[in-house]
Amino acid sequence: MTLTEENYLKAMFHLSAESVEVSVLDLSKNLSIKMPTVNSMAKKLAAKGLVIYEKYKPLTLTKEGKKAAGLIIRKHRLVEMFLVQKMGFAWDQVHEIAEQVEHIKSQIFFDRIDELLDFPKVDPHGSPIPDKFGAVLHQNYVKLEQCILNQKVVFKAVDSSQDSFLKLIDKLNLKLGDNIQVLDIQEYDKSMKVSVNDTFEIVLSQMVTSNILVQS
Amino acid sequence: MTLTEENYLKAMFHLSAESVEVSVLDLSKNLSIKMPTVNSMAKKLAAKGLVIYEKYKPLTLTKEGKKAAGLIIRKHRLVEMFLVQKMGFAWDQVHEIAEQVEHIKSQIFFDRIDELLDFPKVDPHGSPIPDKFGAVLHQNYVKLEQCILNQKVVFKAVDSSQDSFLKLIDKLNLKLGDNIQVLDIQEYDKSMKVSVNDTFEIVLSQMVTSNILVQS
DNA sequence: TATTTTTGTTAGACTAATCTAACTTTTTAG
DNA sequence: CTAAAAAGTTAGATTAGTCTAACAAAAATA
Ligand SMILES: [Mn+2]
Ligand SMILES: [Mn+2]
Ligand SMILES: [Mn+2]
Ligand SMILES: [Mn+2]
Numbered sequence: 001m002t003l004t005e006e007n008y009l010k011a012m013f014h015l016s017a018e019s020v021e022v023s024v025l026d027l028s029k030n031l032s033i034k035m036p037t038v039n040s041m042a043k044k045l046a047a048k049g050l051v052i053y054e055k056y057k058p059l060t061l062t063k064e065g066k067k068a069a070g071l072i073i074r075k076h077r078l079v080e081m082f083l084v085q086k087m088g089f090a091w092d093q094v095h096e097i098a099e100q101v102e103h104i105k106s107q108i109f110f111d112r113i114d115e116l117l118d119f120p121k122v123d124p125h126g127s128p129i130p131d132k133f134g135a136v137l138h139q140n141y142v143k144l145e146q147c148i149l150n151q152k153v154v155f156k157a158v159d160s161s162q163d164s165f166l167k168l169i170d171k172l173n174l175k176l177g178d179n180i181q182v183l184d185i186q187e188y189d190k191s192m193k194v195s196v197n198d199t200f201e202i203v204l205s206q207m208v209t210s211n212i213l214v215q216s
Numbered sequence: 217m218t219l220t221e222e223n224y225l226k227a228m229f230h231l232s233a234e235s236v237e238v239s240v241l242d243l244s245k246n247l248s249i250k251m252p253t254v255n256s257m258a259k260k261l262a263a264k265g266l267v268i269y270e271k272y273k274p275l276t277l278t279k280e281g282k283k284a285a286g287l288i289i290r291k292h293r294l295v296e297m298f299l300v301q302k303m304g305f306a307w308d309q310v311h312e313i314a315e316q317v318e319h320i321k322s323q324i325f326f327d328r329i330d331e332l333l334d335f336p337k338v339d340p341h342g343s344p345i346p347d348k349f350g351a352v353l354h355q356n357y358v359k360l361e362q363c364i365l366n367q368k369v370v371f372k373a374v375d376s377s378q379d380s381f382l383k384l385i386d387k388l389n390l391k392l393g394d395n396i397q398v399l400d401i402q403e404y405d406k407s408m409k410v411s412v413n414d415t416f417e418i419v420l421s422q423m424v425t426s427n428i429l430v431q432s
Numbered sequence: 433t434a435t436t437t438t439t440g441t442t443a444g445a446c447t448a449a450t451c452t453a454a455c456t457t458t459t460t461a462g
Numbered sequence: 463c464t465a466a467a468a469a470g471t472t473a474g475a476t477t478a479g480t481c482t483a484a485c486a487a488a489a490a491t492a
Pocket of ligand 1: 076080094095098161
């Protein structure tokens with residue numbers, strides 16, 4: 001499989017987290033690749049048995065395709081964890097590097113990373129690392145955005161890898177595992193005031209709360 | 217620069233260690249790519265100012281080209297060192313992986329590797345790591361093959377990355393830094409009997425002695 | 433339902449990297 | 463010094479991945 005094909009599969013996997021089916025337009029936007037190009041790649045992946053393609057219908061990953069995508073995401077997340085835990089990178093520096101390293105062809109390389117990290121289950125952003133068969137343990141996290149007044153939750157993961165977002169979280173002194181309570185929600189812009197570990201209070205815009213994943 | 221271009225430059229750099237000028241045929245053999253392909257790539261690299269190309273003449277790297285190649289080789293060797301020193305790989309496992317990782321686009325990634333290794337000067341095979349400007353400190357090593365009877369030398373580097381060769385060196389219990397004395401040279405096949413650290417004696421074929429680099 | 437907008441597809445072109453077949457130049461050997 | 467061999471080049475084809483322009487179908491809206 002080529003690097004390009006791997007990136008398409010990975011994008012489809014991420015997009016189908018919600019809706020299972022993925023439109024050509026969504027993929028196109030997500031990859032910043034024009035629709036006709038996506039269309040022809042979809043046919044190519046279908047010919048390889050990784051995608052179900054029917055004219056004018058949304059795309060679906062086959063079982064095979066899901067597994068392949070899961071294995072690439074596994075490598076991506078293992079690499080991110082290694083970069084943070086073993087090489088001292090900040091969580092906002094690792095996504096771009098992992099985006100490239102995930103395509104290295106070497107089983108032992110990733111096995112060794114896994115071993116050195118003692119077989120981690122999540123990456124530095126709280127996302128689950130798929131197992132050796134490409135299967136992802138589904139997390140039942142919700143967006144902080146959807147929480148109600150006074151609800152108490154735990155900050156479990158982030159839903160964006162944009163470095164400006166991650167840097168903001170750092171600046172706000174928020175960390176995975178923190179206890180968050182919703183103190184106030186502004187009707188107008190959906191911004192939230194929350195308390196963190198009962199020690200300090202911050203205000204978060206909806207753009208931020210929609211990328212914070214929490215568990216009750 | 218593309219991965220492919222980087223690999224051509226690197227190959228040229230290696231081949232021009234001896235003769236400065238590189239024939240299209242040599243490059244073709246070295247890369248396992250047919251001559252017409254090499255020819256057109258040579259023109260392309262010439263257009264970018266990295267190679268001097270004149271019809272029917274051998275190829276030469278420009279100053280720019282040499283620097284670019286040196287920087288890729290730097291990455292390759294830093295990665296090999298990291299894989300051995302920090303990730304526990306054997307010296308015969310790292311070349312293939314480094315061949316891929318050397319193309320990662322991320323300055324900080326390689327800078328951090330350099331730092332974690334405490335700015336190493338040689339890779340696990342004894343080859344010098346080019347500096348940040350792509351310049352290589354030239355080593356004055358000779359092949360064990362060329363040594364004379366009774367000469368005492370130090371094993372400094374290997375001249376092949378083939379894993380079967382490296383495994384053989386391991387099996388023979390030879391290590392970089394070992395003191396070697398030439399005890400006997402067979403007229404017929406140029407095989408050598410040598411003593412190692414004055415503790416044991418082994419016989420090496422010419423194929424082996426031609427890939428062992430030593431210093432007096 | 434009819435029209436407009438959105439989404440998806442086809443056709444055709446382009447670049448990078450590769451190949452084979454045919455031809456030319458240079459080098460080597462008789 | 464010529465003929466043969468080796469090395470290098472050109473031409474033309476192929477595959478992967480991308481694009482724009484034009485067209486078609488599906489979905490949304492009036
Ligand atoms: Mn990531
Ligand atoms: Mn990627
Ligand atoms: Mn190497
Ligand atoms: Mn390489």
